[in-house]
Amino acid sequence: MFYYLFKYLHxxxxxxxxxxxxxxxxxxxxxxTSLILSLIYGKxxxxxxxxxxxxxxxxxxxxxxxxxxxxxxxxxxLIIIMSILIPTLLFAKLDNIYVILMIITTLWxxxxxxxxxxxxxxxxxxxxxxxxxxxxxxxxxxxxxxLTMYLNSDIVIREKPKLHDTLSTRTSVMINxxxxxxxxxxxxxxxxxxxxxxxxxxxxxxDYGDLVGFFGKxxxxxxxxxxxxxxxxxxxxxxxxxNLTDGLDGLAxxxxxxxxxxxxxxxxxxxxxxxxxxxxxxxxxxxxxxxIFASAILGATIGFLWYxxxxxxxxxxxxxxxxxxxxxxxxxxxxxxxxxxxxxxxxFLVENLSVMLQVSYFKYTKRRFGDGRxxxxxxxxxxxxxxLGYAEPKIVTRFWIVGIxxxxxxxxxxxxx
Numbered sequence: 001m002f003y004y005l006f007k008y009l010h011x012x013x014x015x016x017x018x019x020x021x022x023x024x025x026x027x028x029x030x031x032x033t034s035l036i037l038s039l040i041y042g043k044x045x046x047x048x049x050x051x052x053x054x055x056x057x058x059x060x061x062x063x064x065x066x067x068x069x070x071x072x073x074x075x076x077x078l079i080i081i082m083s084i085l086i087p088t089l090l091f092a093k094l095d096n097i098y099v100i101l102m103i104i105t106t107l108w109x110x111x112x113x114x115x116x117x118x119x120x121x122x123x124x125x126x127x128x129x130x131x132x133x134x135x136x137x138x139x140x141x142x143x144x145x146x147l148t149m150y151l152n153s154d155i156v157i158r159e160k161p162k163l164h165d166t167l168s169t170r171t172s173v174m175i176n177x178x179x180x181x182x183x184x185x186x187x188x189x190x191x192x193x194x195x196x197x198x199x200x201x202x203x204x205x206x207d208y209g210d211l212v213g214f215f216g217k218x219x220x221x222x223x224x225x226x227x228x229x230x231x232x233x234x235x236x237x238x239x240x241x242x243n244l245t246d247g248l249d250g251l252a253x254x255x256x257x258x259x260x261x262x263x264x265x266x267x268x269x270x271x272x273x274x275x276x277x278x279x280x281x282x283x284x285x286x287x288x289x290x291x292i293f294a295s296a297i298l299g300a301t302i303g304f305l306w307y308x309x310x311x312x313x314x315x316x317x318x319x320x321x322x323x324x325x326x327x328x329x330x331x332x333x334x335x336x337x338x339x340x341x342x343x344x345x346x347x348f349l350v351e352n353l354s355v356m357l358q359v360s361y362f363k364y365t366k367r368r369f370g371d372g373r374x375x376x377x378x379x380x381x382x383x384x385x386x387x388l389g390y391a392e393p394k395i396v397t398r399f400w401i402v403g404i405x406x407x408x409x410x411x412x413x414x415x416x417x
Contacts, residue, residue: 002090020091023268023291030087030295038083038303042076046307046314049073054121063378063386072312075117076304077320081110083300084293092292097154098334101145102293102327108144109239109326112137113318128318138239138326142232145330149231150224156190157336158283194223195282196336199343199413204280206339234338235329241348242325244355244380249312250305251382251396255347255403256324257301262344262407263331264294269414270335279414287335297327310393344410347403354381 006020019025050073084106092099116129149155198206208230209223246252269275271288304320307313316324328345332338342349358379366372377387385395 001094003093023288026091027291027295030091030292031299033087033090034083034296034299035303037086038079038300039306041082042079042303042307042314045079045082046073046076049075049314063383068311069315072315074121074315074317075114075319076308076314077110077113077117077316077318077323079307079314080300080304080316080320081106081323083303084296087296087299088293091296093286093289096286096289097148097152098287098290099293101148101330101334102290104144105141105326105330106323108137108141109323110319113320113322116318116322134322135236138236139232141326141330142235143228145235145333146224146228146231149334150192150228153190153192154286155192156285157193157195158190158285190285194227196339197281198339199410200417202417204417205282230338231333234333234341235326237352238329238332238341238345238348239322239325241345241352242328243318243321244351245348245382246316246321247380248382248386248392248396249310250308251399252321252324253301253305253308253316254396254400256328257298257305258400258403258407259328259344260294260297260301260331262410263328263335263337264291264298265411266335266337267291267294267331281414282336284335290331290334294331297324310396340410340413343406343413346406347399351380351382354379354384 003020003026006014006017009017010021054073054075085103088099088103094100112129112134116134119125120128194208195205196208197204207223208226209219211226212219212222215222242252242256245255267290268288269279270281270284271286271291273283276283301324304314304316308316325348329338329341332341332344337344354376357375361375362372376384378384382395382399386392
């Protein structure tokens with residue numbers, strides 16, 4: 001919104017208005033705005049939730065300190081969603097297809113999570129929204145994202161952009177690229193592609209079309225079907241992984257913030273002709289606008305962590321966890337880094353696997369030996385460590401440290417091939 005206002009003011013030579021053309025400046029404003037919103041209005045939302053008696057319902061899991069959480073306001077994900085959307089609407093280019101998809105993702109999964117929390121809190125149904133309806137919603141979002149990437153002409157990659165070979169134009173391109181501005185001196189050919197980034201490989205790119213080469217002349221269409229199916233799977237897996245991780249104060253919030261910052265770095269590098277050329281990664285025009293969105297998420301999660309850190313004054317609920325997980329999944333898909341998710345979102349992956357292994361092993365041993373046995377003392381994994389006697393803040397801090405290490409490794413895959 002402000003971008004277009006100040007763009008007009010810049011055209012009429014209003015002093016200082018040109019600052020809004022820079023991604024770095026708007027990103028800084030997005031962080032500050034989202035942080036202020038989550039801190040100031042977050043407190044008001046918490047008081048409102050307390051007034052409406054929207055408190056957490058705690059099952060008896062035999063965990064230390066769990067009964068202290070009874071009555072703690074939930075549905076705090078509303079704070080995160082508000083603090084993401086408002087700065088994005090204020091400072092991002094709203095005609096950017098990538099920004100539009102991220103807004104749709106936030107609202108779509110936010111609504112699903114809200115319905116789940118609403119049923120749990122107001123309908124007193126601990127099961128919440130039926131699992132099949134959650135899956136249907138996640139599949140629907142996957143179809144929207146996948147089909148949009150296939151059909152929208154603005155979603156392309158640039159293969160081997162050519163630069164007019166003069167010193168003046170090279171200097172101009174470098175200055176514009178560093179400022180996040182478009183470059184008219186580059187000959188760009190947009191390619192609608194199913195290529196993605198594959199880590200630790202020299203070529204660094206992988207085309208889903210290579211999996212379906214046997215379809216012959218239908219190879220292109222088949223590649224997009226594979227891509228859309230993978231998009232659905234990733235959104236479902238990561239959003240559910242974030243949901244499972246949201247079991248300790250500040251755990252899912254901190255891990256999500258780390259992942260989003262990493263993806264924001266990828267968005268900036270992929271949308272910058274200089275850096276993408278140097279790192280030999282695909283150049284994705286206009287993707288750098290997602291840095292504004294990532295900045296808003298960072299401010300929102302830090303502000304929410306003010307109230308969500310141990311001992312939590314509010315829980316994000318499914319309203320927040322499903323939304324953050326879905327945002328991370330779609331963000332990774334848009335920047336063509338979805339194959340890095342098992343590494344970047346290793347915490348979510350392990351939490352998911354711990355539940356799957358626990359359930360599968362229990363059913364197998366019950367069928368084989370007559371009594372169900374367990375691999376972990378409790379699943380998801382963070383509860384296993386609680387059962388071992390570790391304090392909740394220590395578990396959360398160590399998971400954050402692991403998340404940071406995974407993020408660092410994810411970033412250096414750009415050079416390790």
